[in-house]
Amino acid sequence: MDAVADHYASSNLTGRILAAFDDAGIERGSIDADALASVDEFHLGGRAASEVVLDALTGATSLLDVGCGIGGFARLAARRLEADVTGIDLTPEFVSTASELSDHVGLGSTVAFAVGSALDLDVDDGSLDAITLLHVGMNIADKAAMFAEFKRVLRPGGTAVIYDIMRTSAGSITYPVPWASSANESFVDTARGYIEALESADLACSEPVDLRQLTLDTLAAVAARPPAAVNLGHLMGVNFPTMFSNLMRLVNSGVVAPTMIVATKD
Numbered sequence: 001m002d003a004v005a006d007h008y009a010s011s012n013l014t015g016r017i018l019a020a021f022d023d024a025g026i027e028r029g030s031i032d033a034d035a036l037a038s039v040d041e042f043h044l045g046g047r048a049a050s051e052v053v054l055d056a057l058t059g060a061t062s063l064l065d066v067g068c069g070i071g072g073f074a075r076l077a078a079r080r081l082e083a084d085v086t087g088i089d090l091t092p093e094f095v096s097t098a099s100e101l102s103d104h105v106g107l108g109s110t111v112a113f114a115v116g117s118a119l120d121l122d123v124d125d126g127s128l129d130a131i132t133l134l135h136v137g138m139n140i141a142d143k144a145a146m147f148a149e150f151k152r153v154l155r156p157g158g159t160a161v162i163y164d165i166m167r168t169s170a171g172s173i174t175y176p177v178p179w180a181s182s183a184n185e186s187f188v189d190t191a192r193g194y195i196e197a198l199e200s201a202d203l204a205c206s207e208p209v210d211l212r213q214l215t216l217d218t219l220a221a222v223a224a225r226p227p228a229a230v231n232l233g234h235l236m237g238v239n240f241p242t243m244f245s246n247l248m249r250l251v252n253s254g255v256v257a258p259t260m261i262v263a264t265k266d
């Protein structure tokens with residue numbers, strides 16, 4: 001897990017994000033939650049994919065976003081759902097940035113963030129309506145242990161929405177990719193592997209939903225617009241273009257696909 005946190009760690013992240021707005025001539029006081037979407041939704045399909053995940057959470061009044069990054073999805077969920085939302089993440093710098101950015105956009109009192117591990121949730125048994133896991137499982141070797149934790153903390157009838165990059169065919173992964181600098185931190189699995197791990201934790205699964213086309217459409221729309229003030233390069237540093245092109249080669253060659261699975265506790 002240290003290697004995973006090292007992959008994502010950087011220093012002065014909030015300062016660098018706000019400085020990027022300065023460089024684009026945007027007043028810091030005018031930055032709202034939507035203006036952060038190009039840097040704080042660190043998953044394929046960005047906001048459009050987040051909307052698909054939100055659709056699976058209708059009616060949830062308590063949500064834990066596991067591996068929340070700098071908090072984009074948690075902030076969006078807090079605005080859209082009438083729910084208590086908490087985000088946890090392994091990477092301390094991401095958690096402090098999530099809190100600082102939430103304060104900056106006036107959402108500091110509506111969503112909470114803490115350092116924590118997906119494998120050891122600091123949450124009471126049966127206390128949550130919903131859990132989200134967005135592009136995190138690629139860093140988790142023991143998915144069955146993680147899903148057993150999900151089952152423990154969900155209430156009966158509760159839902160876990162998993163949206164990860166899943167393997168769709170054989171083919172080697174060239175590193176770095178956005179979730180890993182090397183194979184040491186990378187545990188990409190098939191949708192079948194996820195379903196087996198979820199079912200081993202006694203969670204019932206939906207059919208996997210492939211969000212590849214949504215991702216490609218979103219990237220085309222982004223390319224057609226003027227560049228945003230901030231982007232994932234500000235989050236992940238100068239290697240991000242290489243990480244992203246390695247990932248898109250895998251998506252375009254059918255080795256992996258962004259895939260959503262909804263799991264429910266009976």
Ligand SMILES: C[S@@+](CC[C@H](N)C(=O)[O-])C[C@H]1O[C@@H](n2cnc3c(N)ncnc32)[C@H](O)[C@@H]1O
Binds near residue numbers: 008042043072094
């Ligand atoms: C690709 S980022 C996705 C962030 C966020 N979910 C999003 O969609 O914007 C993966 C995140 O998972 C976190 N992570 C990886 N392994 C974790 C673990 N075992 N427990 C908690 N967080 C973890 C990383 O620190 C990183 O913030």
